[in-house]
Amino acid sequence: MSSGDELDLGLGVLDHQLVDSEGRNCGNVDELEIAGISSGEPEVIEILVGGNAWRGRGLFGRIAAALSGDAVHVPWSEVDEIGAVVSLKQTAPELRLGRGDDRAAKWVERLPGA
Amino acid sequence: MKQFLQIALGILSAIGGFVDIGDLVFNTQAGATFGFQLLWVVVIGVVGIIVYSEMCGRVAAISKRPVFDLVRERVGFSAGLGTLVASEVVNLLTCAAEVGGVAIVLKLLSGLPYRALILLGVVGVVVISWVLPFEWLERLFGYLGLCLLVFAVAAVKLHPQWGQVAHGFVPGMPAHNHAVYLYFVVGLLGAALTPYEVYFYSSGAVEDGWGPKDLRINKITAVIGYGLGAFLSFSLMIVAAVLFLPRGIDPQFLGTPALGAADALGKIGLLLALVGILFAVGGAAIETSFSGAYNVAQFFGWQWGKRRKPSGAPRFALSWIVIFVLALGIVMTGYDPVKITEYSVIFSVVALPLTFLPILLVANDPTYMGRHTNSRLSNVLGIVYFVLILAIAVSAIPLMVITNGGQG
Numbered sequence: 001m002s003s004g005d006e007l008d009l010g011l012g013v014l015d016h017q018l019v020d021s022e023g024r025n026c027g028n029v030d031e032l033e034i035a036g037i038s039s040g041e042p043e044v045i046e047i048l049v050g051g052n053a054w055r056g057r058g059l060f061g062r063i064a065a066a067l068s069g070d071a072v073h074v075p076w077s078e079v080d081e082i083g084a085v086v087s088l089k090q091t092a093p094e095l096r097l098g099r100g101d102d103r104a105a106k107w108v109e110r111l112p113g114a
Numbered sequence: 115m116k117q118f119l120q121i122a123l124g125i126l127s128a129i130g131g132f133v134d135i136g137d138l139v140f141n142t143q144a145g146a147t148f149g150f151q152l153l154w155v156v157v158i159g160v161v162g163i164i165v166y167s168e169m170c171g172r173v174a175a176i177s178k179r180p181v182f183d184l185v186r187e188r189v190g191f192s193a194g195l196g197t198l199v200a201s202e203v204v205n206l207l208t209c210a211a212e213v214g215g216v217a218i219v220l221k222l223l224s225g226l227p228y229r230a231l232i233l234l235g236v237v238g239v240v241v242i243s244w245v246l247p248f249e250w251l252e253r254l255f256g257y258l259g260l261c262l263l264v265f266a267v268a269a270v271k272l273h274p275q276w277g278q279v280a281h282g283f284v285p286g287m288p289a290h291n292h293a294v295y296l297y298f299v300v301g302l303l304g305a306a307l308t309p310y311e312v313y314f315y316s317s318g319a320v321e322d323g324w325g326p327k328d329l330r331i332n333k334i335t336a337v338i339g340y341g342l343g344a345f346l347s348f349s350l351m352i353v354a355a356v357l358f359l360p361r362g363i364d365p366q367f368l369g370t371p372a373l374g375a376a377d378a379l380g381k382i383g384l385l386l387a388l389v390g391i392l393f394a395v396g397g398a399a400i401e402t403s404f405s406g407a408y409n410v411a412q413f414f415g416w417q418w419g420k421r422r423k424p425s426g427a428p429r430f431a432l433s434w435i436v437i438f439v440l441a442l443g444i445v446m447t448g449y450d451p452v453k454i455t456e457y458s459v460i461f462s463v464v465a466l467p468l469t470f471l472p473i474l475l476v477a478n479d480p481t482y483m484g485r486h487t488n489s490r491l492s493n494v495l496g497i498v499y500f501v502l503i504l505a506i507a508v509s510a511i512p513l514m515v516i517t518n519g520g521q522g
Contacts, residue, residue, distance in 0.1 A: 015187045015194070017415050028415035030191065050414075060199075084482070086176055088349025099416050104428035113244060114424040114431075 009044065009080065016102035017085040018074075018097065019105065026101075030054055030071065045084070047074040049097060072096050133324045134369065134398035135215040135260060136208070136305035136310035136459045138391065139452055141347045142374075143285045143520065144298045144430045145354025148291075150274070150282030151290070153348060155299050157283060162499045166307070166335045166470055169477045171332035174319035177482040181316045181473060182412035188472035197468040198413050204465050205310050207458035208438055208446035212402060214451025215395035219388050220493025229446060234394075236442045240435060243400050248321065248420045251386035255397030261390030265349035265371070268378035268387075272356040277350060297517040299455070300506045306347070307503065310405040312469060317408040321421050328485065353378070368452055406438060407433035412435070435479040457518055461471050463510040466503045474500060 007013065009032060018027045030053035033046035053071035054061040074088070074095050081087040094099035108114050123176065145150045179187075186194040216235040221228050243251065288295050324332065344455055353374035358365055365371065368391070375387035404420065407430050411418035417427040424431035474496045477488045488496060514520075 009125055011187075015191060017183060025415055025417045028186065028413075054191060057190065060192040060195040064195060084179060098417075101427075101429055104432055105425050108428040109425045111244075111424065 013086060016082075018047070019087060020088050020090065020092040020095070021080070021084045022091055024092050024098060026088075026095070026097035029086055031056060033073070044076045046076060047079070048072070049065070049074060066102060070087065121135065121379060128377060132351075133259070134208075134308070134341050134392050135211050135303075135395050135451065135455045136308065137343075137347055138215075138350065138368065138371055138394075139300065139455045140305045140459065141350040142299045142354040142371045143304060145351035145364050146358035146363060147520070148295060148298065149286060149355040149359050150279050150352065151286065152298055152302060153279070153282035153351060154285045154304065155302040156344055156347045156351070158478070158502075159303045160347075161495070162265050162303070162307050162502070163311065163343075164340045165204065165495045166312060166473060167340065167498055168207065168336040169334055169488065169496065170312050170316040170473045171319050171324070171336060172329060172486060173473060173476050173483065174316040175324035175332060176326060176484065176486045177476065178320055178344050178502050179482070180320045180408065180412055181313050181469065182409045184472040184476050185407060185469065186413050189468060195411060198409055200461075200465040201309055201313070201409055201469065202406055204458055205402045205409070206437055206440055206444070207454055208308075208310060209402035209406070209460065210350075210441040211397055211443045211451045211455040212395045212399035212405055212459050213438070214445040215368055216392060216399060217393040217445065219395070223388055223392075229448075232442065232445050236438055237397050239396055240438050243403070243434070244424070246320070249395075251420075255400065258393035259390060259397055261386045262346050262380065262394055264375045264383055264386040265346060265353055268353040268375045268383060268436055269349040269356075271378040272353060272374075274352050274356050293513065294517045294520055296509070297513040297520045300463060300510050300513055301459055301520065303502075303506055304459040304466075306344075307463075307466060308459075308464055309469045310441060312435065312473070313405040314401045317405070317412075318416075321419050346407065350374075366452060367452075367511050375468055381397040399438075399441070403412070403434040403437040406437045406468050407431075409486065453519070456514075460510045461512045463503075464507050467500070467507050468504055470500055478491070 002024045013031060014029055016029050016043050017025060018029060020026045023074040027049040030050060031048040032044050032049060035044050036043045048071040049070040052065045054068065055065040072095070074097070078089050078095060079086060080089045088095060095104070121353070141156070173184070175182060182198070185197055189197065213232065213236055213274070216239065217228055217232040220226070220231040220235055224231070242254070246254065317503065318327075350371055354365060357374050357377055358370070363370070372384055372387040372391060376384035379386075408414075408418060410431045410433050411427070416429045418430040419427050444454070476482050477496070478493065480487055
């Protein structure tokens with residue numbers, strides 16, 4: 001995964017759980033936006049979550065992306081810590097993450113005992 | 115006391131998972147078709163589920179990661195999504211079969227119309243799952259499912275030829291009917307190595323907040339829980355072998371195993387058997403619907419967990435309700451739950467390799483596991499079982515077609 005200053009993006013970041021500053025699960029690292037490859041100084045600039053972020057993730061990814069909306073872009077600078085999960089510095093609503101849970105909560109909250 | 119309660123997780127898993135409608139169907143049919151000859155397969159199946167459950171419980175305790183999280187991380191989005199779809203289809207089919215089983219037992223107990231009881235059964239398990247906390251679900255279904263022990267008493271009271279029973283634990287091949295025999299070998303292994311059981315066990319361990327101190331309890335629950343499950347499987351097969359094989363009875367009906375208990379122990383035996391079956395299949399219906407919700411929530415990174423209030427994990431809560439509603443729709447078509455069970459078990463075998471491989475990989479990864487990586491024994495058994503799983507995954511569907519679902 002990672003050791004010292006080295007980080008395996010494929011194994012240690014991609015497809016990992018995103019957790020916001022309040023400990024809430026708010027999606028997965030579905031794709032990474034990397035800049036500077038041609039200049040020889042590649043740098044991760046964004047995490048892409050959901051929707052068309054799945055487009056580059058194989059056949060099933062293309063199908064899933066075709067059925068979904070736009071991805072949410074989270075600047076790499078918002079990453080607080082990388083361990084078993086990727087922790088973020090802000091809350092999910094501030095980063096426009098976890099909106100599906102927020103929408104579903106409006107329905108579920110109407111049920112008794114929810 | 116707390117440790118004792120934790121064992122309940124294993125007991126629920128054993129009754130609901132090891133002995134669910136798949137085991138009731140395959141063990142009884144195997145006993146009625148081949149007598150004691152397939153008892154050895156149950157031993158192989160139970161050792162396999164103990165090995166992988168212990169592994170995924172340990173991974174959950176140390177890395178705090180449930181199985182589907184690891185599936186996604188290790189096999190990537192596309193293969194992970196394929197595994198998710200396959201496992202959700204199997205979860206749904208299994209949930210439908212269990213719900214049908216609940217309705218059949220309720221019909222035998224009450225005599226009311228089957229379709230009304232399907233609806234009543236589903237509403238009942240949804241309300242119970244919504245209202246009761248995780249611990250109470252474990253206790254209610256785990257402990258009342260123990261009524262299935264009546265089959266062990268029945269097996270003894272029917273006085274089988276114990277020498278022949280012992281011979282059944284030695285692997286062998288009958289003189290004829292090879293394809294049907296192999297179909298039952300695959301079916302019995304599939305019924306023992308259910309993937310939903312692994313999803314539920316590991317997610318439950320994460321929800322229970324297991325840590326390194328719980329590793330011992332993990333081993334105990336895996337061995338005792340599934341050992342108990344195997345004990346019940348032996349009993350079902352022995353009862354069917356003694357009662358149904360000599361009379362040429364083909365147990366195509368879920369109520370048939372209960373008749374075995376009635377023959378040996380009278381009315382009280384019948385009642386205990388039906389109550390045991392009701393709670394075993396009811397508990398398994400809840401486990402399959404929850405497993406489906408755990409999987410999809412973990413794959414997409416949603417909030418999940420039965421310990422959270424539904425409003426705190428809303429898509430997770432809606433997911434398990436949707437699985438119950440879809441299962442209701444399937445059973446309402448009138449398709450025989452026993453047939454649905456056979457399909458769900460055989461298809462679950464196909465989804466097994468991509469479920470078990472990430473567990474095996476992560477259990478060997480010191481960056482996740484520290485000093486708690488697999489022992490040499492766990493690895494040898496893990497690899498042997500993975501090869502076995504691959505072999506049965508490849509042969510499951512061809513055998514089902516060739517043997518016309520075990521009918522020969």
